[in-house]
Amino acid sequence: MKRLLKIGGTVLGLSLVLVGCGNADEKTKASKWDDIKEKNELVIGIDDTFVPMGFRDEKDNIVGFDIDLAKEVTKELGIKAKFQPIDWTLKETELDNGTIDVIWNGYTVTDARKEKVDFTMNYLSNEQVLVSLSDSGIKTFKDMKDKVIGAQEGSSGADSFEDNPELLKDFVKDQEAILYPTFTEAFLDLEAKRIDGLLIDKVFAEYYISQQKDSKKFAVAPSEFENENFAIGVKKGETELVKQLNDALQKAYKDGSSVKVSEKWFGENRVLTE
Secondary structure (H helix, E strand, C coil): CHHHHHHHHHHHHHHHHHHHHHHHHHHHCCCHHHHHHHHCEEEEEECCEECCCEEECCCCCEECHHHHHHHHHHHHHCCEEEEEECCHHHHHHHHHHCCCCEECCCCECCHHHHCCEEECCCCEEECEEEEEEHHHCCCCHHHHCCCCEEEECCCHHHHHHHHCHHHCHHHCHHHCEEEECCHHHHHHHHHCCCCCEEEEEHHHHHHHHHCCCCHHHEEEECCCCCCEEECCEEECCCHHHHHHHHHHHHHHHHCCHHHHHHHHHHCCCCECCC
16 A cells, blocks of 8 residues: 555656646746847848848948838837848748748738738838830830749749739740849849849839939839738737737837838838728
8 A cells, every 4th residue: 555655646746747847838938029028129030132121221231111110110119129131032931940030121911921920010002013124115014925024032023923924924935034132133134134024012113213323214014913011020829029019010100200211211101000
């Protein structure tokens, strides 16, 4: 009997230890928002060539609409913003690995991306436009028949090109797009006439063209894809971080700080409130 009691006590003791460990694990398991608060820093993954959302100026400083907006939002949250340039084709991988806390640099909301990340509220609208040289005669998507088109690798424009083949892919040369690491490289090839058209975010096209000495050499055809929205990408399941970012985005709009950022970069208020 004593032996049985001893064995039973040992089993019970082990069970309590295991339960205790389980409870400890639950208590120590922090959300991403808890981690961010503790380190007092939000690590933001960006493409530092995406004007005017996030890019390097002539002094190599990272600037842009999203950069300024992120600073306003993190100020509302009482933390610092740290901008981490990443390979845009690996953005979701970087998020999953924890090397960045959020993806925030003209990141378009799509159904495919919703399967990989959670999104905050939309904060800016966008569309994919077709940029060509003015002397090319290209005014619509159909004018690209048998011509060469370019896009940025990993961009929503490249996704739209593949997902809606009847609008553009089916009639361009070889039914494929030449993919570039950055839009800047794609523009250089467009000017050199190595491609005939460039599928690109409207916000990038407008800003890039406005900065050129001869902006009239470019023509912009309106999008034939559905309009898009930009939002902040967060790792799946981090609901508290999404809530905190949404609250801060709304506060930044209500106090006028995000509107000022928009007017600075676009000359008008383009910020969405929901």
